Amino acid sequence: MIIAIASGKGGTGKTTIATNLALVAPASQYLDCDVEEPNGHLFLKPKISEKRDVTMPIPKIDEELCTYCGQCAAACEFNALAVIGEKVMVFSELCHGCGACTFICPEEAISETTKSIGCLEIGMANAVEGAELFFAHGISNIGNPLSPPIIKKVKKLVNNDCFAILDAPPGTSCPMVQTLMGCDYCLFVTEPTPFGLNDLELAVGVARQLGIPCGILINRSDSGDNQVQEYCQRERIPILMEIPFDRDLAFAYSKGEAAVIKSQSLREGFLKLHHKIVAEVEK
Amino acid sequence: MKELTIISGKGGTGKTTVTAAFAILAKNTILADCDVDAADLHLILTPEEISSADFIGGRGPQLDSEKCTSCGECQRLCRFDAIEFSEESGYVINEFACDCCGLCALACPEEAITMEDTINGRWFISDTRAGKMVHARLGIGEDNSGKLVTLVRQQGKLMAKKEGCELLINDGPPGIGCPVTAAITGVDLVLIVTEPTLSGMHDMERVHGLCRHFDIPALVCVNRFDLNLVNSEKIRGYCTEHKLPLVGEIPLDPVVNKAQVARMSVIEYECGLVTQVVREMWKKVEKELNI
C-alpha cells in the first residue's frame, strides 16, 4: 500500500505527520520524495547504511566524427545544445538526458556520459516500541534543476507489502505529480487559513486528475477560520484528523523531535489515522 | 530599477506574509508573484485584473492514433516511461509522465506523433492597493514552472520600467529547484525568511548555498524566533559566521493568522510587535537596496 503525504502549501506540518505516522504504523516504510528539501531524517534520525549516486545521461560529442550539421541542436527541446561554427556546445545544466540528440545524429558522433544530479541514502530508523523502520531519501544537488529522476529512484524502493509512506514535495508541479503517480491514497495536510485552503484546492485538483483518492488532515485546526471544513464538506473529501495548535508540539518539531515518541495520546491518534487510511484504501 | 526576491527554502515560514507587508510599505513598486505553483499573494492584495494571457510553456507530443501502426518504437525509446499500451486504446502518451523531450516524434516511422504548443497556465497583470502586480497560475500538475517564473519576472521588469518604478519585489517559490533559480538569478538582493526549526535552518543553509552559487547578496529574517530560542541563537551564529546580515526577528503570534483571515497585511492589520519588527526590517532592506 503506497500513501503519499502531501500539501499544496509548504510548512503545514506535512513532514511532522509523515514521520510520526511512519513511527507508529506497523510495517511501514518512510520514503522522502521532497528531494529538494528532504527533512524527514531530522526527525527519524536513521542509521544510513547505503548511499547511491543518482546520475543522468548527458551527451558527449566526438569531434572527429561530427560534421557540425546542427541536427542535434535543432532536435533538442531544451536548448541544451548549440552548434557554433566548428564547435558543439553542451549546456549540461539544461539537459534532460532524453537521448533525442543521440538518436538524431546522422554521424553517430554522440555517445553518452553520466552526470551526478544527487544521491539516495538508505537505512533504518528506530520506531516506537522497539520496532524498526525502513528509511530512504533522495537529495538533489544544489543547482540541479531536475528532481523527477531522483524521485523515481526513491520510489523504486517501495515495498508493496509494507505501508509505504511517501513524503511528497510541496506545490502542484512536476515533482509533486511524479511522487503521487501510482499511489493508492493521498493524505493532504493543510491549515485552516486562506493560504492553506487556496493551495489545498490546487493540490486536490492534482489528485483528482490522477484519479487518486484523498483525505485531509487539518493541522493547527484552531488557528484560522472554518473554510477548509466547509470546502471538504462541499467536495465530499473526508477529514481524517484535526490537530489543534500546541506550542509543545511546535517546540518538539523545532528541535527535530518526533512528538509520538513522548506522547501516548498522540501515538493513539496516529494509530487511529493509520486505521482510517487503511480503511479508506480498502473501500 | 532594483529587484528584490523573497525566498525561504522550506515553505510556510511566512515568506508571503513578509512580501505582502513590504508591498504595502514600499512606495512606487511593482510586485511579481513568482510562487506560480501555489500563488498566495493575491489572497492578501486582492488584485483587480487588467489583462491576462495564456502561458505557452513549450511543446508537447500529440499522438494521432489513426496514423499509428502500433510498432512500439516510441515506447521502446522513451526514457520517461510515458508511453503506455493497452489492447483497447493502443499506444497513448501519459502527459503526467511525459517530459516533452520530442524523441518519440523524431522516432515515429509513421509520423504519427507531432510536437504542438502547449498551454501550461495563465498570467495576469492586475491593480492592487500596493501597486501593479504580475502573477500567474500554472495549470494543475503542469511542468515548466521555471519558465513561467522567468516570464512573470520579465513582465514585472517591463512594467516597472513603463511605470517608472524603482523597485520590483518578487515573492519567490519554495525549494531550491529550477523555479527558485529562475526567481533569483540576476536580482540585486535576496531576503531569506526562515524559522528556528531544524528544517527551517537546514533549508536556509541550502538556499543560502544557492545564493552563493549565483553570487547574489542575501539577508536573513527569522520568523517566530521565540518558538525556539536556542535555534534562533544558532541562526544568529550562522549569520555572523557567513557575514549574512540578520535584518529582523519576528515573534510568534497567532494574530498573524487573523490578519490573513481578514485579507490584510500585518501592516494594515495591527499586529503589535510583529508590525513593528516588520516595519524596521523594511527600513534595513531599503537601505541595503540603496533606494
Ligand code: SF4
Ligand atoms: S547531429 Fe551529430 S554530426 Fe550533427 S552537429 Fe550534432 S553531433 Fe555533430
Ligand code: SF4
Ligand atoms: S539528451 Fe536531450 S536534453 Fe540533453 S542535449 Fe540531448 S536532446 Fe538535449
Ligand code: SF4
Ligand atoms: S516527448 Fe519524450 S517523454 Fe514525452 S512521450 Fe515522447 S519520448 Fe516520452
Ligand code: SF4
Ligand atoms: S512509433 Fe509511431 S507508429 Fe510506432 S507505436 Fe509509436 S506512435 Fe505508433
